Amino acid sequence: MSRSRDVVEVIARTLADQADDVSVNERDGAEVTKIELSSAGNDLGRMIGRQGRTAASIRTLAELAGEDEDRRVVVDFVDNP
Secondary structure (H helix, E strand, O other): OOHHHHHHHHHHHHHOOOHHHOEEEEEEOOOEEEEEEEEOOOHHHHHHOHHHHHHHHHHHHHHHHOHHHOOEEEEEEEEOO
8 A cells, every 4th residue: 555545535424414425445556556446425526526636636636745755647537336
């Protein structure tokens, strides 16, 4: 587990009404760490925010947290049906 994943998970659980439904998965590639964030109900909309501002902030914080690993961090928001 990376610091970036931890940062995304803490922020997502704080924003969610149902923190137990938040799921954060991490996959390491050659040069990129991909973090997938999913949640049930309206919580995902809250994490994305108006015009994606909250999502952009989460992505920026994840990138800064992973800066010392010399890897690019990508955060994807996945909708669970």
